Amino acid sequence: MIKKFLKRTAIFIASLVLLLVLVLTIIPYFFKDEITDKIESIANENLNAEVRFDEIGLSVFKHFPALIVYAKNVNIVNKKAQFASSNVVKAEAAAVGVNFYSLLKGKIVLDAVYLDDANLNLEIDPKGNANFNIVKPSKPSADTTQTEFKIKKVVINKTNVSYNDKSTLLKFKVQELNYKGTGDLSADFFDLNSNVKIKSFDFSVAGVDYVRSKPINAEIVTYIDTKALKFKFERNSIRIKNFPFSFNGHFAFIKGGYDFDLRMHSKNSTLEEMLSLVPPAYDEWREQMIITGNINFGIFARGKYMQDQSEKPVVSADLQINSGTIAYKKIKEPVKDINISAKALIRDLDINKLKFDLDNLSFNLDKKKTVINFHSEGFKKLKIKTAIKADLDAAKFKEALNLNENDIRGDVAVDLKADGIFLRDLGFSPRLNKVDTIIKSIPKFQLNLSLKNGYLKNANKNEAVKNVNLNLSLTAKDSIIRNISGKVTNLNAEALDNFVRGRFELHKLYPFTVDTELESKINLATIHKFYPLDSLEVKGNLNLKVSMHGILNRKQKKYPSSKAIVNIKNGYLKSLKFPNIPIENINVSAAITSNNGTGEDLNVKLQPAEFVLAGSPLKVQGEVSNLYDLVYNIKTQGTLDVGKLTQIFPIKDVTVSGIIQTNLMAKGSKKDLDAKNYDNIKMAENSKLKTL
Structure with a gap:
């Protein structure tokens, strides 16, 4: 039963x-004919654009249980010439929901909007005209059929949005937007509850990317005043990639621009969540790291932004990071105790009104602490106050952050204090003897830096630069750049059998006052074993020894007392851009001396300087002395293809070709030339210049 x-x-x-x-x-x-005719009528009467679609139909199954009128392959086209894209909307399907019970009463009530697989191209031209401003002013309709808009739901699936405001240089791009919004959109005032999922979001202002390729998930409650075109954001929870924050404030469209007060906060988030915002190129690096720490972060923008630039907002940011650690997963010693306290404020979106305060950036690594603070105001006229004290093991720092594959080692100590104004502007340059853009002011500063037991090995090379040591001290006692003084002592670097060692002391930048001793020995053919020479092939032995002491002041005819010896044996140089034009058999033996630091006792000897360029040899030898009463004894012999030489060593904006054939012997002095004592001058020349 x-x-x-x-x-x-x-x-x-x-x-x-x-x-x-x-x-x-x-x-x-x-009701199909009545409904579809009405939808087409509404579109044509209210939109100042061309609307195209392939098919209109009715269904209760596409968005069950709603009754919908749908259109396939919808295009809304704005053909005004000033816009880059004429397609404002291109959708695989667009639909409106029709209240089923209203049909039985003889009315058409539209209560939902659906958009599937669409592309929205929204553009504002430099004058503030929008390509999506296509709604015609409302007029009394002759149609007596009752139609009401009581939209309470908006559903968007797999839609891309491109927004480009050329009047404010603001851009954003959305890929695969999935959105569901509910609220009484037909009311003058209503709350819109939104659920948003975005696969990828890009945002930029004035060409500067602030967000790139980040997914977004959000629950947003927005109070909307349709009469005033004002939006108030309340109780908003947003997550960009893994980084959560809240968003509130208001945004309003006003005549000639926008009025807003927007605040973004992320409180008690983690450093790992914040670093999920790094560009995609660094995602692999981030996934290999162990990251901990707490952060508080906020961005605030308030004021009016007018298209005529008469008013601009204030933008500020605040970042606090406490007790952070970062470490590569494969090592034990992290960068720890990371603490950052930073603020930035910019008025009128003017970089010259930027104020930045890094009150503290500090961390520990292997019981060694680094502390940095930095304060600045302005940009063109940059006021700076900073202090940096660092003690780092370069190898452990590189390993902890997994920075690159190169092997970097050494103990680095930095102590810097600076306070003052940096300014570049037009002014008279004593060096150029003319008005030019010069550095008018620098901050007073004291920098002490040391590197001990330095080591650098390129990951793609078998050999390393090692035993790198130096002590650097730089001082600016006032704001005048020419008064900078400094010295490098204990300079040493070795690679295979090559070395550079010496010291350098600069007492004053202008007039240039130096005290230096430098010596190097380099087998050029071995450089490629420890340093990448991607476009050059070099060979030969280079020996250099320089001793220089004193002042260089051409106006006062003062020169440092100097002794320099340069020797190159069996040199070879080939640019891989011009493999058929090698310079080979390079041999140079040169000595420059000036014992008293005057032009009179300057002596330059070439014994000889010779090379072969693309099969043509050239040799120069001789001696020149006394810069002010020139005494010379010079011999040249050979052929020089000027065109091929300038291919290897190009002269900017100049193309030269031609061949010089020379066989010259010249001996004499400027004193004899001025006195016309031609018997004391010897000259033998057989030179030709071809097809210059």
Whole structure:
């Protein structure tokens, strides 16, 4: 008996469901022509744009249980010439929901909007005209059919949005937007509850990217005043990639611009969540790191932004990081106790009104602490106050942050204090003897830096630069750049059998006052074993020894007392850009001396300087002395292809070709030339210049 009853009940329920489906399927088609005609009429009457679609239909199944009128392959086109894209909307499907019960009363009530697989191209031209401003001013309609807009739901699936405001240089791009919004959109004032999922979001202002390729998930409650075109953001929870924050404030469209007060906060988030915002190129690096620490972060923007630039907002940011650690997963010693306290404020979006305060950036690594603070105001006229004290093991720092594959080692100590103004502007340059852009002011500063037991090995090379040591001290006692003084002592660097060592002391930048001793020995053919020479092939032995002491002041005819010896043996140079034009058999033996630091005792000897360029040899040898009463004894012999030489060593904006053939011997002095004592001057020349 029970089985019979259950069977009849099941048949009844199945029949009822079937009847309901038939009713929902068939009844709408009694109203199909009326509804579709009305939708087309609304579009043509209210949109100042061309609307195209392939097909219109009705369904209760596409967005069950809503009754919808849908259109396939929808295009809304704004053909005004000033816009880059004429397609404002291009969608695989667009639909509106129709209240089923209103049809039975002879009315058409639209209560939902659906958009699927669409591309929205929204653009504002430099004058503030929008390509999406396509709604015609409302006019009394001759159609007596009652139609009401009571939109309470908006659903968008897999839609891309491109927004480009050329009047404010603001851009954003959204890929695969999935959105569901509910609220009484037909009211003058209403709350819009939104659920947002975005696969990828890009945001930039004035060409500067602030967000790139980040997914977004958000729950947003927005109070909307449609009469005033004002939006108030309340109780908003947003997550960009893994970084959570809240967003509140208001945004309003006003005549000629925008009025807003927007605040973004992220409180008690983690450093790992914040670093999820790094560009995609660094995602692999981030995934290999162990990151801990707490952060508080906020961005604030308030004021008016007018298209005529008469008013601009204030933007500020605040970042606090406490007790952070970062470490590569494969090592034990992290960078720890990371603490950052920083603030930035910019008024009128003017970089010259930027104020930045880094009150503290500190961390520990292997019981060694680094502390930095930095304060600045302005940009063109940059006021700086900073102090840096660092003690780092370069190898452990590189390993902890997994920076690159190169092997870097050494103990680095830095102590810097600076306070003052940095300014570049037009002024008279004593060096150039003319008005030019010069550095008018620098901060007073004291820098002490040391590197001990330095080591650098390129990951793609077998050999390393090692035993790198130096002590550097730089001082600016006032704001005048020419008064900078400094010295490098204990300079040493070795690679294979090559070395550079010496010291350098600069007493004053202008007039240039130096005290230096430098010596190097380099087998050029071995450089590629420890340093990448991607476009050059070099060979030969270079020996250099320089000793220089004193002042260089051409106006006062003062020169440092100097002794420099340069020797190159069996040199070879080939640019891989011009493999058929090598410079080979380079041999140079040069000595420059000036014992007293005057032009009179300057002596330059070439014994000789010679090379072969693309098969043509050239040799120069001789001696020149006394810069002010020139005494010379010079011999040249050979051929020089000027065109091929300038291919290897190009002269900017100049193209030269031609061949010089020379066989010259010249001996004499400027004193004899001025006195016309030609008997004391010897000259033998057989030189030709071809096809210059």
